[in-house]
Amino acid sequence: MTSAPAAPPFGRLLTAMVTPFGSAGELDLDTAVRLARHLVDEQAHDGLVINGTGGEAPTTSDAEKADLIAAVVDAVGDRAHIVAGVGTFDTIHSVQLAEQAAKAGATGLLCVTPYYSRPPQAGLAEHFRIVADATDLPVLLYDIPHRSGIPIAEDTLLRLAEHPHIVGVKDAKGDLASSSRVIAATGLAYYCGDDASLLPWLSIGAVGVVGTSTHFCGPQTQELIAAFERGDVGEALRLHRLLLPIYTGIFATQGAILVKAGLRLRGLDVGPVRTPLVDATDHEISHLRTDLAAAGL
Numbered sequence: 256m257t258s259a260p261a262a263p264p265f266g267r268l269l270t271a272m273v274t275p276f277g278s279a280g281e282l283d284l285d286t287a288v289r290l291a292r293h294l295v296d297e298q299a300h301d302g303l304v305i306n307g308t309g310g311e312a313p314t315t316s317d318a319e320k321a322d323l324i325a326a327v328v329d330a331v332g333d334r335a336h337i338v339a340g341v342g343t344f345d346t347i348h349s350v351q352l353a354e355q356a357a358k359a360g361a362t363g364l365l366c367v368t369p370y371y372s373r374p375p376q377a378g379l380a381e382h383f384r385i386v387a388d389a390t391d392l393p394v395l396l397y398d399i400p401h402r403s404g405i406p407i408a409e410d411t412l413l414r415l416a417e418h419p420h421i422v423g424v425k426d427a428k429g430d431l432a433s434s435s436r437v438i439a440a441t442g443l444a445y446y447c448g449d450d451a452s453l454l455p456w457l458s459i460g461a462v463g464v465v466g467t468s469t470h471f472c473g474p475q476t477q478e479l480i481a482a483f484e485r486g487d488v489g490e491a492l493r494l495h496r497l498l499l500p501i502y503t504g505i506f507a508t509q510g511a512i513l514v515k516a517g518l519r520l521r522g523l524d525v526g527p528v529r530t531p532l533v534d535a536t537d538h539e540i541s542h543l544r545t546d547l548a549a550a551g552l
Contacts, residue, residue: 266301
């Protein structure tokens with residue numbers, strides 16, 4: 256049975272927001288609030304993902320995660336969806352983070368495939384169901400096998416789509432044929448998890464993007480999505496080609512590294528990255544300047 260097209264549960268454009276740190280590596284909530292307002296009010300975001308990979312979640316404490324969600328919710332929660340990254344390789348810990356995010360005011364959860372331990376598909380399904388049962392918040396599954404080590408199989412996604420709290424997928428797997436079948440057969444809302452692939456994802460029924468380069472090109476990405484939605488594929492293609500240098504260039508090294516460097520170039524200093532990441536080199540920053548200019552930014 257073919258499902259009707261999914262509605263975008265968190266809007267069309269979200270960004271996995273970087274986490275600001277002070278010069279000594281401490282969480283900088285004042286700058287986080289400033290950045291969140293910038294992304295929502297000036298960069299046209301419908302929502303923000305907090306405590307994702309781009310937010311260096313592997314290096315922040317549970318207490319820092321809760322404080323960050325609460326600060327961002329207070330700053331922009333009246334006009335943007337706040338989706339909290341809660342996935343870990345430990346189901347119990349993921350449940351604790353989900354419950355904490357709900358208490359801090361998040362409006363949705365992002366749950367990544369358990370990484371490193373490489374559970375079988377039955378274990379993946381059980382993990383996601385347990386996390387989804389932990390709160391009443393809608394859940395996005397995050398399918399990113401090049402980081403987690405394993406994909407969420409098509410059959411597993413079809414089964415998980417039956418859970419009332421699991422509403423969508425952030426897909427960085429890139430198997431468009433398989434995902435086309437899942438989209439057609441379920442009500443899951445698919446968000447592109449690879450900036451440069453947004454246009455082809457829209458063509459198979461995705462509802463939007465959770466981006467990284469979109470720290471810098473939110474309005475233009477919104478225009479791309481809107482052009483496609485109204486049937487102006489030519490304009491969507493023009494914008495895709497225009498933005499391609501930054502869509503791809505932001506991943507010349509780990510995304511958070513270059514986002515923080517780019518924000519510093521724009522006068523919004525969000526501080527350093529935490530180890531094991533290292534700050535961008537002069538060579539990387541030079542290439543980033545070129546990519547931003549090539550994209551008209």
